[in-house]
Amino acid sequence: MDLETISHIINVGSFVKITEKKLWLVEVVDSNTCEIVCNIKNIDEDSMVLEGAWRGLIALDAMLLKIVKGKLRYYEIDLMRLAKLQVFIDCSSDKLETGHIREFNGISLSKEIRTTKPNDMESWLLQQAMRADDDSDPIVSFLRQTECYNLVYFLLSATNDNNQCLQNLCVRYGLSAAHFRRLSRHALGHTTKVTLREWRMTKAILAFIDEPKNMTDIAFAHGYSSLSHFSNDVKKMLGMTPRALRKSILDVVMK
Template identity: 35%
Template sequence: MGWEGLIAVTSGFEVNGSVSILPTGLAPLVKLQVFIDLAHAPITARDRQAPWAALPVPFSQVQSEQALERWYLEQAMAGGTAYQAFASVLRQTESYGLVRFLLEQGTHSEKLTTLAHRYGVSVSHFRRLCWQALGTAPKPALRGWRTAQALLNMSLQDCSLTDLALEFGFSSSSHFSKEIRELVGFTPSSLADITYLPSK
């Protein structure tokens, strides 16, 4: 058995000799890389502009998207040289820039037309780019991200449900509660009760 692993490519890539290739979309890893980067201090050093990078991994470990994401998080926490090079290539892709744009500007109930205009492309092209970057339609992804961010803020801040709902573009606290209940199965107030339980 020869070398097994992932190769991220931003431009033409030539291989000499025999090789078995299984093309796969990088959308799950690109999204994950954005989340990893936003959770840490901003990257100030300019990434080395390499056209490709390889990250060794046995195929048996990454046969499902869930297994792939778990393994990639382990690589990120270890922070090895191969991971850093691979992450650098992912950051050069348009999908990375788009996911970061959506996370930073698209989680407050803006319409797709507004986001497309702000991104500088037509709505139809923006939808195509989102499908490519997210692997799904943009609306469900934005809805889930907005909900997650609102719940996180609620657990960290001492503010009313009304204030939180307005901050994230919900029309009212009841709309906010309904959205949370539909997506995660419980109301924001029940989460608040759990969050503020005294430690034993």
């Protein structure tokens, strides 16, 4: 069962211990207000009140969260999936923010979300990207502060680098090979090698479709050792040659 379709209820007087960054879609149950108290690192204590029937995203870091009034329903959202999407959104609009992971301690709320389903939060995130004030949403800022965001940006940049062997990537990122593999697979859903190959191929295909210049030049520019290397990769993964794929796409567009 998809984790995002499972709802959890926190009743008054109950608490949840959170040990790492989390993203929840929450709903205040019934029409009563819900008061939340957060104990952060056993030092700081913060509280907030959500109005009856409020629904939205909450970004959380390590803390002890307690309900002192009302009742809260929450769905755990796939944080890595949204952080990965945010990298591609930012990459398309030149808003990438990387270099180090800024410390985030506490709790942040999105604007109210009335209708989006828990397993369709990508649509909500894309809607934020299409608005002029998308940077104002604290959830977008939170996603940019995750390690997944930094890692996916790093790997996306590596698709422009011919020197993509795993050992070199580990050294550049500053992790052991074993830890880097685990982190990458968790963030990407595939091995690093498979993902980088798919991204490189996609970028090369888009370059060829957008500007059909010498295909050999495009292959070399995207790290392929030869034109046949590029063509074989595309045919193996998509079932047709780059030229046939381009023609197929343009035929659909021109209809």
